[in-house]
Amino acid sequence: MRLNSGNTPWRSTLQDPPTYPALENTVHCDCLVVGAGIGGAMASYRLSLNGAKTVLIEKRQVGYGSSHANTGLLQISNDKSLTSCMNTFGQKSGLLFYQLCQAAVRNILDLASKLDIDSQIIPRSSLLYASTPADVSALREEYENLVANGFDSEFWDEERIASVYSFSKPAALYSRSDAEANPYRLVHSLIAKAATNGVRVYEQTEARQYEFTEDGVICHTENGRIIAKKIIFAMGYETQEFKKDHGAKLINTYAVMTKPLKEFPKWHERSLLWETARPYLYFRTTPEGRIIAGGKDEPLTDPERRDIRVISQSQRLLDELEALFPELKGIELEYSWGSVFGSTRDGLPYIGPHPRFPHCYFIEGYGGNGTVYSMIAAELLTDTIAGKNRPELDLFSLTRSAKPSPSQNSVVI
Template sequence: MIGGRLRHTKSRTGDIDMAQAPPRAGRAQSNRAALRAIDAIDPMKLRTGVPLWLAYGTRAPAATPLGTSLNVDVAVIGGGISGALVTDALLQAGLSVAVFDRVGFVRGSTPASTAMLQFEIDQPLTLLRHRIGPARAARAWWRSASGVTRLHSRIADLGLRCDFRERHTAYLPGNVLDFADLRSEAAARERIGLRSILIDRATLKRFTGIDKPGAIWSAGSAEVDPAKLARGLWRSAAQRGAMLHAPVDIIDIAPGRRRVTLSTDTDHSISARSVVLATGYALTKLLKPRGYRVISTWAMATAPQSEALWPSRCLIWEASDPYLYCRTTRDGRVVAGGEDEAFEDEAKRDALIPAKMARIGRKLKRLLPKLDTAPDYAWAGCFGESAIGLPAIGEVPGAPRCYAVMGFGGNGITFSAIAAEIIQRAILGLPDPDTDLFRFG
């Protein structure tokens, strides 16, 4: 959902458009040359409107322009939630880290996330196992569950005030999975030990007020304010020695034999043992794994109305395409979204905001009649989607010591927590049991 589900934010930032440069002669040609930014291509406008989280207002992380050349262990490009979680993991490993963003920290698509931190992958377990096999599907679902747990632990460790709350999830029948299909899906999850059960109509109505045949009821998910989370992570990183620089345009990334050299538009250079690209959907000109596409999505937040909210305050989403999803907030609002469409034209996306708000409101009203579904905040954004709902995480093909995070689908923030572990281990030369699930190509 936008981000944690940017449809489903999950969550990406950094506004750098990258494309592979022509091969150079000699050693660089054997590495498929440098990765070069194309300044003539305008960065994608990742969101429009006023996301609810920006209205609350928290102190932005301090960042400065780059005034000198640097030599560090790792350079991270991207000032959103993915870059923040990766930077945190690298600092945990005792590495020196410098971070760069073209515009500013937490100014991309992260604030557009609805930040439903679900372990449930967009692709149902019963469908995913037919795509990648039962064992790999089980590992993917369990790694997603562990991502939520890891994120909760880091929030507690760092003492971040970001409105994190553990939540159950109600997964409603729809046009992708009807109630009989949900029965099979719940059984498949139970067989691998996930905390999901099938509940009947009466139980669903008691928990949510929704009148449907039943739902899959799952423990182990959560909600958060994505802007507070990202800003808190960046402030913690800066206090622990990370160098945060913005606005900085990285115009050239050249992998060498032992180090990677980054060049800026102000003629500074950064020498790093490794580089992590956490630049979000703008990265797709460099990396476009099979089945990848950019989708437009819309979200809204109602006025506060605590008296009309459902008893359990669980996360709610449908097994439908397009689907509706919703959650509550600390001040008694409902955040809802969906209505995704397979295009990335910014003007077209933005022009549809009024119509999409009306459609989301009608769907929400049918589901929860007591709610006042008029939007108090409305916004639109883009997110990445892969064919199987899994992210792409790992070393960039043909670019040694260059790693990338592309958190496809609805679990963007959860997938970013997974990416932080995988990339930390890769840079340290340690194995990760699930690298094969997420690698590029």
């Protein structure tokens, strides 16, 4: 699957990233992690802290899949609001999901002092604004539920918004304790630290076949084998080519990054910005003085069609940015890209085991909070592999929308 189109920005922010060899022999491990994006990076790092003998493989170069197109917004709030989660899953489960996201953002912020490559992890607040006056009542209800359950959020009226931003909206929630990061640098920093801690990392190493045995899984690559007791599949949206989830949906999404600004517009605390409309637009700044705008989601097409759509969708995103901040009129873009993006029907990611794949676990952080979901997954799965019971996994069950399938002994990709 070709995941990205256009010109993604992050490679230029890390001039000499660490490199790793291809696998050319047989190795044994406690856990094999397949995929060196943000999910695999976080899982490998957490496994290294637990002392598990771990191997990480990536069929491309590290960080060159969906993580290369990630826009790096890290938020407690989700595409599905706390109110909607509590209505759909029950108050206890809906709140648990948001509490897990809150803890995950906090844990990502804590990484800044523990990693050797600066990942530009910066605390930020978020402004979620009402796209139309009709959205104000739902926004107020969301505010009441957030505050009642201990989340740091304020309800802002139109006058308050206009006092600190270049735009005015009918209402907004201003929430604290979110963050931003450079996703490419974060992936490399996590994997480099994991390698320092003993994880064996192999790039340009594609899994060709898996044999499921009584004691574990044998992964065959072009020039080697990995004999593992457990596997964590962290293949992102490409998981759908390997194991189709009926509750998952893939689409195209788009983003742009401007050239560095000489000065910023009226933008309170350089907060993350997003809206109540679905699909939504979102905006953030970067430490280099740039602006990222994203959204304009549309149905999944072939990569060639997406290549063409990058041009028109990028212009539409630029128009939206200039509409919010009129003083930016004439601003120039430096990067424009389109990518595959995944979501689920019920708004929760898929994390955990699947009956068709013994000794295996999956990280499918589908939704607008994929990096946060990856941190949740890394913690839950590494604890599970270490023998600790994590009942929170029930919330993210891979079979919650599908009947279990019979076990099988071999899978060829």
